Amino acid sequence: xxxxxxxxxVADLAGVSRTTVSFVLNDEKRFAIRPETAEKVRAAAxxxxxxxxxxxxxxxxxxxxxIGLIITRAPRYISSDPFxxxxxxxxxxxxxxxxxxxxxxxxxxxxxLQTYLELTRAHHIDGLILMTPRLDDPxxxxxxxxxxxxxLMGYIPGSSLHSVDVDNLAAAETxxxxxxxLGHRCIACITNAALPYTSATQRLDGYKLALQKAGIxxxxxxxxEADFDIQSGYREMKSLLAEGQEFTAVFVASDNVALGVxxxxxxxxxxxxxxxxxxxxxxxxxxxxxKPALTTVRMPAREIAQQSYHLLMRLMKxxxxxxxxxxxxTNLVLRQSTCSLISL
Amino acid sequence: xxxxxxxxxVADLAGVSRTTVSFVLNDEKRFAIRPETAEKVRAAAxxxxxxxxxxxxxxxxxxxxxIGLIITRAPRYISSDPFxxxxxxxxxxxxxxxxxxxxxxxxxxxxxLQTYLELTRAHHIDGLILMTPRLDDPxxxxxxxxxxxxxLMGYIPGSSLHSVDVDNLAAAETxxxxxxxLGHRCIACITNAALPYTSATQRLDGYKLALQKAGIxxxxxxxxEADFDIQSGYREMKSLLAEGQEFTAVFVASDNVALGVxxxxxxxxxxxxxxxxxxxxxxxxxxxxxKPALTTVRMPAREIAQQSYHLLMRLMKxxxxxxxxxxxxTNLVLRQSTCSLISL
DNA sequence: CCTCGTGATTAACACGCGTTAGTTATATTA
DNA sequence: TAATATAACTAACGCGTGTTAATCACGAGG
Numbered sequence: 001x002x003x004x005x006x007x008x009x010v011a012d013l014a015g016v017s018r019t020t021v022s023f024v025l026n027d028e029k030r031f032a033i034r035p036e037t038a039e040k041v042r043a044a045a046x047x048x049x050x051x052x053x054x055x056x057x058x059x060x061x062x063x064x065x066x067i068g069l070i071i072t073r074a075p076r077y078i079s080s081d082p083f084x085x086x087x088x089x090x091x092x093x094x095x096x097x098x099x100x101x102x103x104x105x106x107x108x109x110x111x112x113l114q115t116y117l118e119l120t121r122a123h124h125i126d127g128l129i130l131m132t133p134r135l136d137d138p139x140x141x142x143x144x145x146x147x148x149x150x151x152l153m154g155y156i157p158g159s160s161l162h163s164v165d166v167d168n169l170a171a172a173e174t175x176x177x178x179x180x181x182l183g184h185r186c187i188a189c190i191t192n193a194a195l196p197y198t199s200a201t202q203r204l205d206g207y208k209l210a211l212q213k214a215g216i217x218x219x220x221x222x223x224x225e226a227d228f229d230i231q232s233g234y235r236e237m238k239s240l241l242a243e244g245q246e247f248t249a250v251f252v253a254s255d256n257v258a259l260g261v262x263x264x265x266x267x268x269x270x271x272x273x274x275x276x277x278x279x280x281x282x283x284x285x286x287x288x289x290x291k292p293a294l295t296t297v298r299m300p301a302r303e304i305a306q307q308s309y310h311l312l313m314r315l316m317k318x319x320x321x322x323x324x325x326x327x328x329x330t331n332l333v334l335r336q337s338t339c340s341l342i343s344l
Numbered sequence: 345x346x347x348x349x350x351x352x353x354v355a356d357l358a359g360v361s362r363t364t365v366s367f368v369l370n371d372e373k374r375f376a377i378r379p380e381t382a383e384k385v386r387a388a389a390x391x392x393x394x395x396x397x398x399x400x401x402x403x404x405x406x407x408x409x410x411i412g413l414i415i416t417r418a419p420r421y422i423s424s425d426p427f428x429x430x431x432x433x434x435x436x437x438x439x440x441x442x443x444x445x446x447x448x449x450x451x452x453x454x455x456x457l458q459t460y461l462e463l464t465r466a467h468h469i470d471g472l473i474l475m476t477p478r479l480d481d482p483x484x485x486x487x488x489x490x491x492x493x494x495x496l497m498g499y500i501p502g503s504s505l506h507s508v509d510v511d512n513l514a515a516a517e518t519x520x521x522x523x524x525x526l527g528h529r530c531i532a533c534i535t536n537a538a539l540p541y542t543s544a545t546q547r548l549d550g551y552k553l554a555l556q557k558a559g560i561x562x563x564x565x566x567x568x569e570a571d572f573d574i575q576s577g578y579r580e581m582k583s584l585l586a587e588g589q590e591f592t593a594v595f596v597a598s599d600n601v602a603l604g605v606x607x608x609x610x611x612x613x614x615x616x617x618x619x620x621x622x623x624x625x626x627x628x629x630x631x632x633x634x635k636p637a638l639t640t641v642r643m644p645a646r647e648i649a650q651q652s653y654h655l656l657m658r659l660m661k662x663x664x665x666x667x668x669x670x671x672x673x674t675n676l677v678l679r680q681s682t683c684s685l686i687s688l
Numbered sequence: 689c690c691t692c693g694t695g696a697t698t699a700a701c702a703c704g705c706g707t708t709a710g711t712t713a714t715a716t717t718a
Numbered sequence: 719t720a721a722t723a724t725a726a727c728t729a730a731c732g733c734g735t736g737t738t739a740a741t742c743a744c745g746a747g748g
Binding site for chain 3: 348350351352362363366370372396397398399401402403404405406585
Binding site for chain 1: 732733735736737
């Protein structure tokens with residue numbers, strides 16, 4: 001039934017050996033092949049509809065032509081992430097040009113080590129990108145010692161792994177400083193994720209730093225942890241309001257979470273930006289379309305994906321860059337969700 | 345350098361043959377193995393950190409343990425799709441339970457045939473799911489004849505491929521009928537995508553059918569084609585307004601596109617639902633959080649993913665269901681974006 | 689005329705695993 | 719006791735490719 005066509009079939013039809021077929025189709029320049037012979041082989045391959053078997057090729061050449069993208073979250077947190085498609089878009093685009101494939105995987109916190117080992121040792125992939133790594137990931141050490149290249153999309157202090165990220169701390173500080181310049185003194189903060197995710201910690205630190213530079217005392221009561229989705233933003237803002245915390249502005253470290261914040265605020269009749277100013281983080285496509293348009297930190301998502309890929313490709317060629325970290329620039333996009341306390 | 349551990353190493357350490365190792369680790373029940381021997385093997389494997397090489401296993405067993413998900417769009421249309429993560433979430437969840445991998449791929453319209461052939465003939469995957477297929481896809485015939493199982497996420501009339509979908513036509517008709525019941529007679533329609541995507545055509549047909557049943561004459565001037573993203577919704581609504589078309593309601597066949605419609609309407613000072621009622625399609629997580637909350641057709645995204653997967657698994661076991669199509673139910677979720685023309 | 693390269697091609701091995709057919713050693717039966 | 723069955727294991731082949739080392743023809747050089 002399974003009438004698979006092998007390189008032997010091509011060789012037979014072209015009247016040459018299997019070796020020659022291999023040389024021609026991989027255009028191996030170290031060996032001289034007569035142009036007419038090459039043409040005969042190519043014609044035979046096309047006529048038969050021959051495609052070299054991926055597994056056999058991977059086994060022989062020790063290259064799977066697949067790279068892995070690991071998401072360090074459970075599926076229910078993946079489902080509502082508007083940031084993921086942007087990363088995927090950028091990655092898929094870059095991959096196709098090198099005719100490589102993308103193997104998508106997720107790990108639940110707690111299961112990391114086993115997954116990493118299986119994925120690397122079994123050699124499903126030639127290299128891997130780890131999205132939003134966690135500080136408390138017990139599998140990272142294993143990744144440092146593995147023999148396939150790894151790129152972190154995000155930063156882990158003290159890790160020897162290469163990484164691509166933005167300066168979350170500086171970006172958050174800029175965002176919060178903007179609120180302070182507008183005259184706000186009571187500024188709440190809702191993180192993008194749980195604190196073991198370094199991006200969450202760094203953005204929170206940026207918030208603290210901005211306060212400190214302005215001489216504002218940090219109030220832990222004004223800080224809440226969300227986790228990726230809209231609902232968590234809604235929940236945490238509700239909780240702030242329910243406790244009667246006083247604030248005139250919020251720094252929400254994720255646009256998606258900020259959408260929940262919008263909803264919670266409007267539900268109790270507070271207007272943005274007149275009653276509460278909001279600054280987000282990510283600049284997802286939606287942010288400029290909602291009302292009021294969200295002032296936010298622009299994350300260069302597509303570029304993060306592409307840079308991660310290019311870095312990974314360099315590592316796969318054993319071409320190690322002198323710097324471990326690639327830092328991409330962000331910028332604060334001013335829109336309509338913030339207003340000044342002073343000039344009013 | 346690459347000190348890979350093979351099953352031979354495990355065999356040596358355990359003092360048995362490689363065959364025995366294979367039997368134990370795949371717990372092959374057709375052959376009797378003494379429990380103590382099995383334990384010895386397992387201990388050796390664990391001690392060495394052995395993981396069977398994926399390519400070798402795939403080559404020998406003719407099973408890659410990967411399934412492919414193909415998205416029939418260019419990356420820029422993938423980047424802003426809030427529906428995709430839901431599908432991915434559902435799929436990844438199901439896959440992990442069978443320790444299978446997900447190979448993600450996109451095809452640009454025009455390149456389909458080559459991609460399908462390469463993916464199936466080269467046997468990168470054991471089966472594939474094709475997301476949002478296009479009527480004009482010249483590669484579909486090739487997929488019908490391929491020897492690996494294929495499931496369409498969406499429906500192609502006349503195709504012999506198995507599919508999982510909702511009844512787009514009926515769902516759209518229900519949505520539009522709801523607007524008609526509220527007294528609307530001038531109802532615009534903005535599609536979710538270009539018409540070669542069957543979901544777009546079917547939803548448009550549902551719109552037409554509802555009008556027809558109510559005795560409202562179909563006006564092509566009120567119909568626009570969007571393509572997946574927010575911006576296209578904004579653009580098409582602007583175009584409707586610029587041409588001075590008269591309408592009191594819009595049926596937008598995608599929630600994401602509807603977000604752009606919201607933006608365009610608010611920009612010209614039209615209020616939802618007082619000036620224009622809006623009904624969407626998909627029920628993405630955001631839809632219940634925006635203001636006004638969007639009345640929409642609920643797509644069971646997670647279930648579509650899981651059913652597609654289960655169907656694919658059945659096909660892979662040569663267990664062919666009697667029905668080619670799996671139809672999942674939708675329901676209209678009533679929220680605040682529509683209002684009656686009559687009772688006001 | 690024989691050697692010696694050189695351009696063109698191929699035989700043969702390796703990759704790491706699954707699996708069939710076969711081989712022992714031990715227990716069962718007539 | 720000899721024939722037979724059964725439990726426990728293994729030798730050896732095949733999967734389809736990449737690649738090294740070897741082969742062959744053939745004209746140039748001595």
